[in-house]
Amino acid sequence: MGLSTVYSPAGPRLVPAPLGRCRSAQPRRPRRAPLATVRCSVDATKQAQDGVATAVATEAPASRKECFGVFCTTYDLKAEDKTKSWKKLVNVAVSGAAGMISNHLLFKLASGEVFGQDQPIPLKLLGSERSFQALEGVAMELEDSLYPLLREVSIGIDPYVVFQDVDWALLIGAKPRGPGMERAALLDINGQIFADQGKALNAVASRNAKVLVVGNPCNTNALICLKNAPNIPAKNFHALTRLDENRAKCQLALKAGVFYDKVSNVTIWGNHSTTQVPDFLNAKIDGRPVKEVIKDTKWLEEEFTLTVQKRGGVLIQKWGRSSAASTAVSIVDAIRSLVTPTPEGDWFSTGVYTTGNPYGIAEDIMFSMPCRSKGDGDYELASDVLMDDFLWERIKKSEAELLAEKKCVAHLTGEGNAFCDLPEDTMLPGEV
Numbered sequence: 001m002g003l004s005t006v007y008s009p010a011g012p013r014l015v016p017a018p019l020g021r022c023r024s025a026q027p028r029r030p031r032r033a034p035l036a037t038v039r040c041s042v043d044a045t046k047q048a049q050d051g052v053a054t055a056v057a058t059e060a061p062a063s064r065k066e067c068f069g070v071f072c073t074t075y076d077l078k079a080e081d082k083t084k085s086w087k088k089l090v091n092v093a094v095s096g097a098a099g100m101i102s103n104h105l106l107f108k109l110a111s112g113e114v115f116g117q118d119q120p121i122p123l124k125l126l127g128s129e130r131s132f133q134a135l136e137g138v139a140m141e142l143e144d145s146l147y148p149l150l151r152e153v154s155i156g157i158d159p160y161v162v163f164q165d166v167d168w169a170l171l172i173g174a175k176p177r178g179p180g181m182e183r184a185a186l187l188d189i190n191g192q193i194f195a196d197q198g199k200a201l202n203a204v205a206s207r208n209a210k211v212l213v214v215g216n217p218c219n220t221n222a223l224i225c226l227k228n229a230p231n232i233p234a235k236n237f238h239a240l241t242r243l244d245e246n247r248a249k250c251q252l253a254l255k256a257g258v259f260y261d262k263v264s265n266v267t268i269w270g271n272h273s274t275t276q277v278p279d280f281l282n283a284k285i286d287g288r289p290v291k292e293v294i295k296d297t298k299w300l301e302e303e304f305t306l307t308v309q310k311r312g313g314v315l316i317q318k319w320g321r322s323s324a325a326s327t328a329v330s331i332v333d334a335i336r337s338l339v340t341p342t343p344e345g346d347w348f349s350t351g352v353y354t355t356g357n358p359y360g361i362a363e364d365i366m367f368s369m370p371c372r373s374k375g376d377g378d379y380e381l382a383s384d385v386l387m388d389d390f391l392w393e394r395i396k397k398s399e400a401e402l403l404a405e406k407k408c409v410a411h412l413t414g415e416g417n418a419f420c421d422l423p424e425d426t427m428l429p430g431e432v
């Protein structure tokens with residue numbers, strides 16, 4: 001007899017799997033439209049009475065998303081949503097789910113490390129025709145990991161199906177830049193992916209869905225995505241710059257000879273590219289301004305800044321591929337910063353939409369800035385930040401780059417014809 005999972009107020013526990021395994025009505029295969037499937041549901045009242053799930057096979061409507069393997073034998077998620085004793089499910093979609101970053105991230109999500117040890121989640125994995133088999137492999141590994149909090153795994157290649165009702169969309173899938181490829185071409189190819197996914201989110205995701213864009217160039221991809229999803233608040237879109245913040249914290253800790261938990265208030269301003277600005281003016285070590293602790297201004301202005309800007313590229317040279325594990329960790333950090341209250345006085349960096357920002361940064365781009373959260377998934381920009389000429393001059397350079405990128409993708413944001421004239425030094429962190 002296999003195992004399935006049941007939750008009670010006392011926490012998750014394993015119980016024998018219910019009798020009767022549900023199968024797809026047709027063999028699983030890549031497809032654009034969902035097939036009719038058979039699903040299992042749970043009698044929530046009975047379950048509440050005796051604490052053990054009972055599976056009931058029911059015919060699903062044609063719109064039912066396909067579950068995967070053991071996850072089809074568990075519960076009717078909608079019925080579970082209604083039970084008082086269980087936390088409401090948080091639906092999480094991940095694109096590029098068969099890629100390297102996801103291979104680390106999905107297991108962190110399933111373990112409860114991200115949303116909490118009392119938060120059951122369904123995972124909705126988006127792939128493509130080319131990755132569908134690998135996606136099945138990922139789902140099999142998730143099955144074999146017996147995560148008590150993992151309530152459903154569904155895999156698919158149609159974002160309109162996979163993004164149905166999602167509360168969080170983690171958009172990782174994107175084409176990496178190949179040899180000889182112009183950055184403008186990458187913007188165009190990947191931009192199209194994020195325009196399509198934005199439209200799908202707009203049509204089917206939760207109206208308050210949070211969207212974190214990781215696929216590069218992530219700031220401009222996030223802008224494209226939000227412009228194609230006008231039904232979702234622009235404030236809910238993020239571009240991942242948390243990896244850069246973590247890299248900056250590590251370098252400051254190394255230089256100061258402290259462990260990195262002593263480093264706070266580190267902001268990455270701007271683009272996730274080599275124009276990004278790691279801010280040492282506002283950063284603190286043990287609650288003191290970094291400039292009081294590290295007196296080597298030349299190191300801060302030159303070596304520190306360049307090391308953080310180019311860390312991704314150096315790592316590619318060593319590893320032969322871009323950061324995957326540390327990127328997954330930084331995605332966890334980025335989400336946790338939004339779903340848990342920010343420690344008093346501190347802040348975190350995330351690329352957000354620049355409407356009404358207090359710093360004077362151009363409006364209508366996705367720019368990394370210092371933010372605080374009450375832990376409700378929302379954030380406010382930090383206002384207690386210092387600015388000097390060095391910092392401002394660099395911020396303007398990253399701003400100029402993002403404004404240029406925006407012009408390249410005007411055809412994807414509904415703002416007319418694209419005109420692409422990128423500064424030559426515009427590079428991803430992975431390009432050195």
Ligand SMILES: NC(=O)C1=CN([C@@H]2O[C@H](COP(=O)(O)OP(=O)(O)OC[C@H]3O[C@@H](n4cnc5c(N)ncnc54)[C@H](OP(=O)(O)O)[C@@H]3O)[C@@H](O)[C@H]2O)C=CC1
Binds near residue numbers: 128189215
């Ligand atoms: N913001 C940040 O801090 C960081 C961002 N990144 C970016 O994250 C993205 C994913 O990285 P990683 O997981 O390592 O990459 P992988 O190459 O391992 O996986 C990327 C996935 O993207 C999907 N994809 C979508 N469209 C295309 C396409 N046209 N051509 C090829 N693949 C495509 C593929 O899946 P499928 O076939 O299922 O579509 C593939 O599995 C990259 O854009 C990378 O530059 C990486 C590190 C840090």
Ligand SMILES: O=C([O-])CC(=O)C(=O)O
Binds near residue numbers: 431
């Ligand atoms: O450039 C890349 O593909 C990898 C990347 O974003 C990083 O390491 O910061």
